Amino acid sequence: MTRLLATCSRTVLALAAAASIASAAPQQAAAPKPPANDDCLACHGDAAAVRADGRSVAVAPETFAGSIHGMGGVACVSCHADLAALAEYPHADKLQPAQCATCHDTAVSAYDTGVHAQARRSGGNLAAAACADCHGSHDIMPSSDPSSRTHHARLLDTCGRCHGNEEIIKRGRIEIGNVVDLFRDSIHGKALIKSGLSVAPACTDCHGSHDIRRKTDPASKIFRNTIPGTCSSCHEGIGREYWESVHGTQVSKGSPLAPVCTNCHTAHEIRRSDVEGWKLEVITECGTCHEHSLETYRDTFHGQVTALGYARVASCADCHGAHDVYPKADPRSTISDAKRVATCQQCHARATASFVKFDPHADPGNRERNPMLYFTAKFMNMLLLGVFSFFGLLTALWLGRSVQLKAAGEWRRRRGDDSTEDGE
Amino acid sequence: MSAQVPDPGRLPAHTHYRRFSREERLLHGFLMFSFVGLAFTGLPLLFSHEPWAATLARFLGGFESAGTIHRACAIVMMGVFTVHLSRIVRRLFLQKDLTILWGPTSMVPQPRDVREMAAHIRWFVGAGPHPRFEHFTYWEKFDYWAVFWGMAIIGGSGLILWLPETFAYVLPGWVFNIASLIHGEEALLAVVFIFTFHFFTGHLRPEKFPMDSVIFTGRVTVKEMEEERPGEFERLRRAGRLDELASAPAPRWVYRLGRTAGGAAVVLGLLMVALILFAILT
Numbered sequence: 090m091t092r093l094l095a096t097c098s099r100t101v102l103a104l105a106a107a108a109s110i111a112s113a114a115p116q117q118a119a120a121p122k123p124p125a126n127d128d129c130l131a132c133h134g135d136a137a138a139v140r141a142d143g144r145s146v147a148v149a150p151e152t153f154a155g156s157i158h159g160m161g162g163v164a165c166v167s168c169h170a171d172l173a174a175l176a177e178y179p180h181a182d183k184l185q186p187a188q189c190a191t192c193h194d195t196a197v198s199a200y201d202t203g204v205h206a207q208a209r210r211s212g213g214n215l216a217a218a219a220c221a222d223c224h225g226s227h228d229i230m231p232s233s234d235p236s237s238r239t240h241h242a243r244l245l246d247t248c249g250r251c252h253g254n255e256e257i258i259k260r261g262r263i264e265i266g267n268v269v270d271l272f273r274d275s276i277h278g279k280a281l282i283k284s285g286l287s288v289a290p291a292c293t294d295c296h297g298s299h300d301i302r303r304k305t306d307p308a309s310k311i312f313r314n315t316i317p318g319t320c321s322s323c324h325e326g327i328g329r330e331y332w333e334s335v336h337g338t339q340v341s342k343g344s345p346l347a348p349v350c351t352n353c354h355t356a357h358e359i360r361r362s363d364v365e366g367w368k369l370e371v372i373t374e375c376g377t378c379h380e381h382s383l384e385t386y387r388d389t390f391h392g393q394v395t396a397l398g399y400a401r402v403a404s405c406a407d408c409h410g411a412h413d414v415y416p417k418a419d420p421r422s423t424i425s426d427a428k429r430v431a432t433c434q435q436c437h438a439r440a441t442a443s444f445v446k447f448d449p450h451a452d453p454g455n456r457e458r459n460p461m462l463y464f465t466a467k468f469m470n471m472l473l474l475g476v477f478s479f480f481g482l483l484t485a486l487w488l489g490r491s492v493q494l495k496a497a498g499e500w501r502r503r504r505g506d507d508s509t510e511d512g513e
Numbered sequence: 514m515s516a517q518v519p520d521p522g523r524l525p526a527h528t529h530y531r532r533f534s535r536e537e538r539l540l541h542g543f544l545m546f547s548f549v550g551l552a553f554t555g556l557p558l559l560f561s562h563e564p565w566a567a568t569l570a571r572f573l574g575g576f577e578s579a580g581t582i583h584r585a586c587a588i589v590m591m592g593v594f595t596v597h598l599s600r601i602v603r604r605l606f607l608q609k610d611l612t613i614l615w616g617p618t619s620m621v622p623q624p625r626d627v628r629e630m631a632a633h634i635r636w637f638v639g640a641g642p643h644p645r646f647e648h649f650t651y652w653e654k655f656d657y658w659a660v661f662w663g664m665a666i667i668g669g670s671g672l673i674l675w676l677p678e679t680f681a682y683v684l685p686g687w688v689f690n691i692a693s694l695i696h697g698e699e700a701l702l703a704v705v706f707i708f709t710f711h712f713f714t715g716h717l718r719p720e721k722f723p724m725d726s727v728i729f730t731g732r733v734t735v736k737e738m739e740e741e742r743p744g745e746f747e748r749l750r751r752a753g754r755l756d757e758l759a760s761a762p763a764p765r766w767v768y769r770l771g772r773t774a775g776g777a778a779v780v781l782g783l784l785m786v787a788l789i790l791f792a793i794l795t
Contacts, residue, residue, distance in 0.1 A: 387562065393559075394558070394576050396566075397566060397576055398571075401577070439678040441682070443685050443686055444681035447690060459690065461687065461690075461691055465694055469694065469695065469698040470698075473698060473702050480710045483637075484710060486637035486638065487637055487718065490637045490638075491719040491720055492719055495720075
């Protein structure tokens, strides 16, 4: 059976339009009277109804009657429009696809701009979802109904039919892979599935529904520089902080480098920010741009302890802030001269102005920034090099001589003859 | 105590000379124990980027537990240092014993050390006779001063890093950066030096292999004395003081304890050197 094109719009207007088309159809069709739904169900209502090749063409009458289209009195031929003018029954096996756009033109044209339609059109990728793949066909319910495939709480299963199915992911060449599995364990996934929160985001909250676009598409809700806007539709307060910050300001100027939400939090695996593993991973995330700062951080006790896998000591955000990062010169910055003591006092309760002269990113190679450290490091390097080379050489010579004498039996001779004290 | 009966078969009585006092041996024991503890709990931080460092830190019960062990060992070592200093003060000022400042039994470097080192190197290359060493050789003095300087520097910087908020009352914060660097580098120097050069000269060179127990038993055999320190042997013989040092072999349990503790320290030390080399070379 050809793929049904259908869409779910729960607006009364759409229903009314569908109903009016259904009732208007008989007047327009001049010659043969279009079949009524009961006529269709006379054959298709039989659960055993099959087409020539044995595939089922059954439509359970009560299922259709309970669907939004059934309740709205939509005629079969409203969607299967090519049967409206047919006189001979049973009709041919091959029909035109159901035309959802007849009523749902807004949704369908939005769909046409999206990644699914694009994949079907340009790549001929028929694994990509069409209307019925998400909405169903004869059993479509409004998305407000908990039993609907497109109900908020069921979206993960609906999208997961493809995006959580390894075989389809492979066949449909879905680059991101099994994203449903990633999402399930995320803070959003847990809130949605375990806690059943209606405010937790499901797929469509970030991706849109009909006009799901690639992240490279500037019109996409998940286009890089649009992401902070998408996230702050829920995380409003953090969004405000972020847009003010040095990162947010850069992103709003169109910077392709400054981080957006997903750079630190990831897209589908978002975890609680107080989880140890995440706190440690985000350090390397900051380090992808702030490479040198990560290097110097790793030279300090803070950086060494976090490198060992313990998050109890200061990491980037503890000193610099998370969403409200500002340049040091900005008085709002947590590491500004005015605020630094208070920042250090979060852990070092007795920190003073003298205490905060410690440089958490000291660089022994930077003579301007850390002159004393620079010379100390030079001295220590020379000391280590000197001691190791001198005693390394001494040990090597000594070992060589000892081995040689031992081989020659010299030591045995010396031990046997107490009078030979100098060994030569 | 039956355990104190010496092994008559292997170590006949009155064939030994006393070299280290019980107090000195105990001090070395505590020093050794705390040094290995400090090294094991400090290395993970210094090599935190190495996979083995995280494993070692987990083995030590996490970074907080490793830190607690580190500070406990530091207290032991500071105790050793304090006792040692007080012994020097006692000998110098109460007993007016100036032989610890100069002469054959002093740790202070002297011209003869330079001459002996040069002679030793000539002997290495077969260009001269073996030097006739005295009570302390030049490398033993270097070992001593390296550890002395190390304890002061590493201990001092470690104390600053232990109590930064307190030290910030008298020191500017950037000193912590320097303390941090010195603490790590000097510790690396000490660890590698002790676990390679000290182990080689003391235990692992063919003449001593697998180990020399003198620091645990406090005694050397007559033969060892004559062979290794002919200078001292000759001086004492002439002064007629050899008999003062004559001693029975140490009790058997002391040998056993020394071999066990010393052997464990050598194995652990060489393991640490291997880990460090692995980190540096990869």
